[in-house]
Amino acid sequence: MICQNCGQHEATICVVKITGNKTEKQYICQYCVNKLNENFNNIINPFLGSIMELNNWQPGGDICPTCGQSKRKWEETGKLNCKDCYNFLNISKKHIGKRPIRNQQELYLINIIKEKQNQLKKLIEEEKYEEAAILRDEIKGLKENKEDKND
Amino acid sequence: MTNKLPNWLNAKGHQNDIVISSRVRLARNIDDYMFPRNMTRLEKEKLLESLKDTIETPEFNQELGKMTLIRLEEATPIERQYLLEKHLISPDMLENYPSTGIVLGLDESISILVNEEDHLRIQSFFSGLNLEDAYIIADKVDDVLEKFYQYSYHEQYGYLTSCPTNVGTGIRFSVMMHLPALAMNAGLEKISQGIKKEGFVIRGFFGEGSKAYGDLYQISNQFTIGVKETEIMLSLNSKINDIIELEKESRSKLFLEQELHIKDMIYRAYGNLKYALILSAKEGMNDISLLRLGLERGMKFDQELNYQQLNSLIVLAQPAGLQKYFAKTMEPEERDGKRPQLFQEILKIGGNK
Numbered sequence: 339m340i341c342q343n344c345g346q347h348e349a350t351i352c353v354v355k356i357t358g359n360k361t362e363k364q365y366i367c368q369y370c371v372n373k374l375n376e377n378f379n380n381i382i383n384p385f386l387g388s389i390m391e392l393n394n395w396q397p398g399g400d401i402c403p404t405c406g407q408s409k410r411k412w413e414e415t416g417k418l419n420c421k422d423c424y425n426f427l428n429i430s431k432k433h434i435g436k437r438p439i440r441n442q443q444e445l446y447l448i449n450i451i452k453e454k455q456n457q458l459k460k461l462i463e464e465e466k467y468e469e470a471a472i473l474r475d476e477i478k479g480l481k482e483n484k485e486d487k488n489d
Numbered sequence: 490m491t492n493k494l495p496n497w498l499n500a501k502g503h504q505n506d507i508v509i510s511s512r513v514r515l516a517r518n519i520d521d522y523m524f525p526r527n528m529t530r531l532e533k534e535k536l537l538e539s540l541k542d543t544i545e546t547p548e549f550n551q552e553l554g555k556m557t558l559i560r561l562e563e564a565t566p567i568e569r570q571y572l573l574e575k576h577l578i579s580p581d582m583l584e585n586y587p588s589t590g591i592v593l594g595l596d597e598s599i600s601i602l603v604n605e606e607d608h609l610r611i612q613s614f615f616s617g618l619n620l621e622d623a624y625i626i627a628d629k630v631d632d633v634l635e636k637f638y639q640y641s642y643h644e645q646y647g648y649l650t651s652c653p654t655n656v657g658t659g660i661r662f663s664v665m666m667h668l669p670a671l672a673m674n675a676g677l678e679k680i681s682q683g684i685k686k687e688g689f690v691i692r693g694f695f696g697e698g699s700k701a702y703g704d705l706y707q708i709s710n711q712f713t714i715g716v717k718e719t720e721i722m723l724s725l726n727s728k729i730n731d732i733i734e735l736e737k738e739s740r741s742k743l744f745l746e747q748e749l750h751i752k753d754m755i756y757r758a759y760g761n762l763k764y765a766l767i768l769s770a771k772e773g774m775n776d777i778s779l780l781r782l783g784l785e786r787g788m789k790f791d792q793e794l795n796y797q798q799l800n801s802l803i804v805l806a807q808p809a810g811l812q813k814y815f816a817k818t819m820e821p822e823e824r825d826g827k828r829p830q831l832f833q834e835i836l837k838i839g840g841n842k
Binding site: 421 | 518520523524526527529628631632635639640641642643644645646647648649651652653656657658660714715716717718
């Protein structure tokens, strides 16, 4: 069944909207649901009295949470619709080539943080608490830096 | 849109007697969208617009110079066909061109396809055998684009592509070669089997199946994950050099054992191009192939030939190329009647005038 909202993707969710005595049902795709959740969080109107109830129905097999494609469809067509569809695959080989610069920086930070954590452990064992406190703050700063880079 | 011929045809590269061009392609997708086959028209337009803005930023221009985005919908059918014939877009992209685009550098040696099978496909072409420079520039374009977009990347699977056959490095190295002697002595089958074991494939550049017309073949890598980009490049380079040796050996043998026969074929091709009044693309391509062989073997012709002329004919002899050259829309029959003139002008041979 095709999504009744966008008419583009397969409908995998049933949205039930209850306003007062009226009950509306709409069959939409995961993508539209994501959009709906976005909008819903932005509109805070407790006086409208509308509640949304989401029912997931799965026609069969696993479903990609981002695009709604079913695993069966992927096996039939050999086509992936979004990057999260890669969860259907089981590739034995590991990529050893180029990494995006962002990932290179992240890996670098992860390694530095690990190293400093080991140093911190040592300082605590040696009861050098003042130095340890300084290092702990340093690590905290690096972790926040890493989080920034993830945005 | 420019009538310019791509730079990679200039025959200034290494081994340009047998190797026509080298190409590197990188497939990239960005996190903000699902893969192109699952994007709405609006989203595709949004991405195109975003590319247009990106290539106009001072930062981009500083690194890569001036580039322009061409929306395929805004091009004429002939212009789109011409892009295909110059190997800048794929047959698939030609068929599904709405909301797709191509970003082109001034000399067309760098291009970026938008919304083809993946969000971004970086392509670089160099003349002759030159995978290194082709890779270096594609790599640079990749680094620059990454400043503007967040790539879909997975620690184990690498760069996530819309087709799993490209996942990992997302890289395709291809080399276009002229292999008439190996085609004649059926040596290609053996080569095909040999290189397949190392993860490379050979296929005819024009036409499917048996003999590729024009004796032009493309060798490219099949595997994209579990290897480093540079490893694939070195391995392919080595294979290509082996194939060049084999082709040259086959040519020597051919000219030794069947000298009269092969020279006759080559001179007849020259005569054909000089005097024919009707010339199909296929026939023209086969004639160029023979001339190219003759040129490499040091044969003399009335007018001196060079590889650049022969390379440009590979593109201009095709339907859209021909129509672009004469700046006139023509049906097949008219084209076949006009093609001899193209050849005579490019090769500077007299003709029937």
